[in-house]
Each structure stands twice: as structure tokens, then as C-alpha cells.
Amino acid sequence: MSILSARYSWPLGGLYESRTRASQSVKFVLHLAAASLLLASALAQAAQVTGAVTNKTTRKPAAGDSVVLVDAQAGMSEVAHTTTDANGRYLLNLPGNGPYLTRVTHQGVDYFLAAPQGGAPGNIPVFDVAAKVDGVSIEADVLEVETDNGQLRAIERYFVHNTGSPPRTEWSTRAFEVTLPPEAVITATSSRRPTGLPTSIKPDSMGTKGHYAFNFPIQPDEGDKDTLFQIEYTLPYTYGSYTFHTGVSVPAQSVGVLLPKSMTFAASSGSVFQAVPEDPTVQTFVARNAVPGKELAFTISGTGTIPRETQDGDGEQAGAVAENQPGGGIGEPINTPDPLSKYKGWILGGLALLLAAAAALLLRKPAGATATLETNGTANPSVAAPPAFAHFTAPAAKKAALLGVLKEEMFVLESEKFSGTLKTDEYNEVKTALETVLKRTLTRN
Numbered sequence: 001m002s003i004l005s006a007r008y009s010w011p012l013g014g015l016y017e018s019r020t021r022a023s024q025s026v027k028f029v030l031h032l033a034a035a036s037l038l039l040a041s042a043l044a045q046a047a048q049v050t051g052a053v054t055n056k057t058t059r060k061p062a063a064g065d066s067v068v069l070v071d072a073q074a075g076m077s078e079v080a081h082t083t084t085d086a087n088g089r090y091l092l093n094l095p096g097n098g099p100y101l102t103r104v105t106h107q108g109v110d111y112f113l114a115a116p117q118g119g120a121p122g123n124i125p126v127f128d129v130a131a132k133v134d135g136v137s138i139e140a141d142v143l144e145v146e147t148d149n150g151q152l153r154a155i156e157r158y159f160v161h162n163t164g165s166p167p168r169t170e171w172s173t174r175a176f177e178v179t180l181p182p183e184a185v186i187t188a189t190s191s192r193r194p195t196g197l198p199t200s201i202k203p204d205s206m207g208t209k210g211h212y213a214f215n216f217p218i219q220p221d222e223g224d225k226d227t228l229f230q231i232e233y234t235l236p237y238t239y240g241s242y243t244f245h246t247g248v249s250v251p252a253q254s255v256g257v258l259l260p261k262s263m264t265f266a267a268s269s270g271s272v273f274q275a276v277p278e279d280p281t282v283q284t285f286v287a288r289n290a291v292p293g294k295e296l297a298f299t300i301s302g303t304g305t306i307p308r309e310t311q312d313g314d315g316e317q318a319g320a321v322a323e324n325q326p327g328g329g330i331g332e333p334i335n336t337p338d339p340l341s342k343y344k345g346w347i348l349g350g351l352a353l354l355l356a357a358a359a360a361l362l363l364r365k366p367a368g369a370t371a372t373l374e375t376n377g378t379a380n381p382s383v384a385a386p387p388a389f390a391h392f393t394a395p396a397a398k399k400a401a402l403l404g405v406l407k408e409e410m411f412v413l414e415s416e417k418f419s420g421t422l423k424t425d426e427y428n429e430v431k432t433a434l435e436t437v438l439k440r441t442l443t444r445n
Contacts, residue, residue, distance in 0.1 A: 047094040049115045051122030053084045053104050056220070057166050061088025062106055062126050069094070069115060070101040109169050109217045112196075127220060131172040135164030136218055138252035139226060141290070143244075145259045147303040152235040152242055154184075160218055160227045160250075167220035173204065174213040176229055177249040181242075182209040184233040189214075191229050194222035197409050198230065241301035243268070252290040259283050260304030268297035281307050409434060 049069065053062040067090040069080035079100070080092040092115075094100065100115035106126035113124045137160070144155045158178065162170060180186075190198040191214060203212035218227045235242055248255065257273070259265060265285050267273040273285040273296075287296055 048091055048119075049094060049100070049102060049122050050089065050091045051102075051113075051116075051124060053088045053090065053106070053124050053126055055088075055106070055128065056125045057128035057168050061086070062104075063088055065126065066105045067092065068103045068105075070103055071095075072099045072101055076101075107169075109171050109219075127167055127169040129171050129217075130168050131170070133162060133164040133168050133170040133218070136160065136162050136170050137250055138248055138290075139254070141248055141252050141255045143246075143255075143257050144306060145257065145263075145300055146305045147237060147263075148234070148305070150237060152237045152300075153232075154235065155230065155232050156180075158229040160229065162218050162220045162227065164220065169217045169219045171217040173215045174206070175216055175218055176214040177206065178203070178212050178214075178229070178231065179247055179249070180210040180212065180231065180233060181235055181244060181246075183235055184210060185235075186212075186231060186233045188232040189230065191216045192227065193217075193219055194225040194227060198228070199409070203231070240303070241299055243297060243299040245295055245297045247292065247295050248290045249292055251292065253288065255287045255290045255296055257285045257298065257300075258306065259300055260306050262304030263300055263302035266299045266301075268299065271296045271298055273298060 053065055053067070054060075055062040061084070063084055063086050065084045065088075067082050067084060068078050069092045071077050071079045079095050082090050082092055084090045084104075092102070094115070102113045102115045102122055102124065104111045104113075104124050104126060107129040109126075109129055111124055111126050113122055116122050139159045139161050140157075142157045142159075144157075146153055156178075158176070160176065162168075164170075186203075189201060189203055191201045192198045201214065201216055203214050205211070206213055212231075214229055216227075216229070246255070256276075257265065259282070261281060261283055263283070265273075265283060267285070267287075271287065273287045276284040276286050278284050285298070290296060
């Protein structure tokens with residue numbers, strides 16, 4: 001070996017060996033990273049949602065029900081399907097980190113649950129279905145009337161109880177029927193399950209002017225929460241007065257009429273309405289124990305609008321006294337307690353149909369509400385309130401409830417789009433807002 005070769009062979013060889021070892025180290029790190037990714041992917045693929053579907057009517061497992069996993073961030077697409085076994089149990093593989101919504105269909109009616117994270121049980125209660133259920137009644141039929149650009153603007157809300165025993169869901173194409181004035185022009189409608197949010201739904205005409213029916217399930221009450229139907233419509237008001245001829249399709253504990261102080265109310269002969277001095281800015285008239293087939297008639301005249309109370313940063317109405325009711329309250333009535341007082345917060349707040357109402361209800365924190373919570377496992381009537389109105393002491397529980405409501409609302413939004421009941425511009429506006437709230441909730445610590 002020459003002196004030159006001897007002088008440079010070792011350094012060159014060392015450099016080669018160093019490069020070789022470095023290359024091997026890089027390859028090892030890359031293989032390790034790839035293995036980690038594969039492991040993480042495998043773990044994600046292995047994540048599952050499992051739970052039991054219980055028929056609360058028979059108090060037995062609900063076998064053979066369809067269970068679908070819906071992706072809340074992919075256009076509410078269905079990503080997994082299964083059927084409950086003989087014990088009512090189901091298992092679905094999560095294709096990713098979600099969020100997802102679990103939908104169970106029992107006898108044609110859908111029931112929803114935010115797919116739990118971290119292996120928590122996704123137990124879902126369902127009920128048998130009947131076209132008519134004993135125990136369905138109207139607790140309050142509330143009509144709010146004011147004038148707007150030479151017309152009458154009316155918002156009518158029906159708070160419907162289902163206290164049948166055993167508990168069953170009333171559902172058919174004519175699940176709930178309403179009668180409006182023949183001249184009424186409907187501008188918006190919505191329905192709400194006991195633990196859900198207002199959802200736009202189009203009622204079906206029954207062939208007679210002013211006669212409509214909602215194809216919407218009336219589920220059993222959840223604690224003190226019932227089913228809500230709402231209709232907004234306008235009426236001609238050419239002569240500055242209008243006579244309503246109304247009635248109820250099922251027995252109603254109370255029928256209430258709210259109008260501004262500047263307007264006049266006169267009950268027709270045979271219609272018994274009593275003034276309820278409950279709020280200094282609004283007139284309230286109530287007829288109790290209304291029955292189907294008996295007309296309630298009254299005339300209103302004059303002009304005016306109902307003042308809307310502003311809300312503070314927590315969503316509570318300014319000056320309102322929080323009650324164990326949705327939307328808070330406005331204090332005790334002067335005379336005997338009236339059934340309409342529990343709904344005054346909603347009525348005066350002008351319950352919006354979609355996102356406006358959803359955002360306000362999701363962010364409000366009334367005290368002491370109690371009802372069934374289904375967003376994190378088995379329903380328990382004695383533990384928590386429904387997601388829209390609950391006051392959670394634990395941030396994790398509050399976040400889970402919020403996610404559950406948002407996912408269900410996004411699912412319903414997509415359903416309305418596919419069914420053609422929601423205009424494109426409304427769909428885009430609401431979806432963008434819902435996604436913004438959803439992303440904010442997911443990134444919140």
C-alpha cells in the first residue's frame with residue numbers, strides 16, 4: 001500500500017462508515033415513524049361504539065332495530081350500519097375520531113344519540129309506536145299576535161304532552177293536526193322533540209283551507225319537557241280588526257292569547273277568556289280546559305308590537321327570574337299561578353326556528369332544570385337536563401351535551417336539504433353557523 005493510500009484510507013473509510021450508520025439511523029427512524037402511524041391508524045380503526053337499545057314500552061331489549069353511524073363533519077353521511085342483536089346490543093366501528101351521531105330506527109321512528117367517546121356506553125331508549133296514544137294532550141296552545149306593515153303577524157305554539165302508560169310514541173302522517181284561519185299565509189314552521197332543538201318541518205295540507213297536519217313523532221315526555229309545534233303566519237288586516245275562530249285537535253289545559261298593550265281583545269259569546277295580569281308590557285288572556293269540537297272565538301283590534309326582552313351574555317333574559325322551566329321566567333303571576341307562565345320566556349323571546357334559537361338555548365344556563373340526558377350514556381331522569389337547557393357543573397359534561405345537540409341539529413339539517421324542505425340559501429347559512437359553533441366546541445379545552 002502506498003504512503004498516500006495509507007494516509008487517506010482510514011479517514012475515507014471512517015467517513016463511509018459514518019454515512020452508513022447515519023443512513024441506517026434515518027431508515028430506523030423512518031420505519032419507527034411508519035410503525036407508529038400504522039399503530040395509531042390501527043388503534044383508530046379499532047375504536048368502536050357499542051351500547052344497548054332498550055324498548056321502554058316493553059322494558060325489554062329492542063332486537064332487530066337498524067343502527068346507523070353518521071359522520072357529522074362529512075355532510076352527515078352514513079359511515080357504518082348494523083342491527084341490534086337479540087339482547088338489543090349493537091357494535092359499530094369508528095372510521096376516525098368523529099364526531100359522530102348514532103341513529104336508531106324503531107318501528108319507523110328515529111332516535112338519536114351523540115356517539116360517545118372513550119369507550120363510554122352508547123345506550124339508547126326507544127318506544128313502540130301507535131297512531132293514537134291515550135295521554136297525549138296540549139298543555140298550552142299559545143297564540144302571540146301583533147301588527148306588521150298593515151298585516152297581522154301571528155306565532156302559535158303548541159306544547160304537547162305525551163304521558164301515556166305504558167310510554168309509546170304517537171306517530172302517523174297526521175300525528176298532530178292544527179286549524180288556522182282560512183286566510184293565513186304560513187311563513188315558517190318548526191317542531192321540537194322533548195330533548196331536541198326546534199327543527200324546520202313543513203306541515204301537510206289536509207284539503208280544507210287552514211287545516212294542516214304535522215308528520216312528526218310525539219315522543220313520551222322527558223321529565224318536564226314535552227313536544228313543541230310552532231307555526232308563524234300572517235293575516236290580512238285591512239279594517240284594523242280581525243276575528244279568530246279557533247279550536248284544538250286534542251284536549252288542551254290552556255289556550256292563551258298574547259298581544260301588545262296598545263291592542264284590544266274581546267272574547268266572543270260562549271268563549272270564556274280570563275285576563276292574566278302577568279306582565280306589564282303584554283296582555284295575556286287564557287281559556288282553560290278547551291276540548292276538541294268546541295270553538296273559541298275572539299276579536300282583536302288596534303295596532304302594536306310585542307316588546308322583546310334583551311338577553312345578557314349568558315343568554316338569560318334581562319330582569320328575568322330563573323325558574324325550573326325552559327327559558328327562565330318573569331316572576332310569579334299576581335293572582336293564582338297560571339300554566340302559561342312557564343312558557344313566557346320562550347314566548348317573549350320570540351323563539352327562532354333554526355340557528356338563532358339553537359345558539360341562544362345552547363349557551364344559556366338556567367338553574368335547577370331536570371330531565372333525561374342521553375348524550376353520555378344511559379338515560380337517567382333523575383340526573384341531568386336535556387342538552388339545550390342543562391346547567392352542567394363539569395365542563396366535560398357540558399361540552400358533551402353541546403356536541404350532542406349540534407350533531408343532531410346538523411343531521412336534521414342535512415335531512416331537510418335532501419327532502420327539499422329547506423331553501424339552499426337558508427341551508428348554507430345555517431350549516432356555516434353550525435359548523436363554526438361545532439369547531440369552536442371541539443377546539444375548546
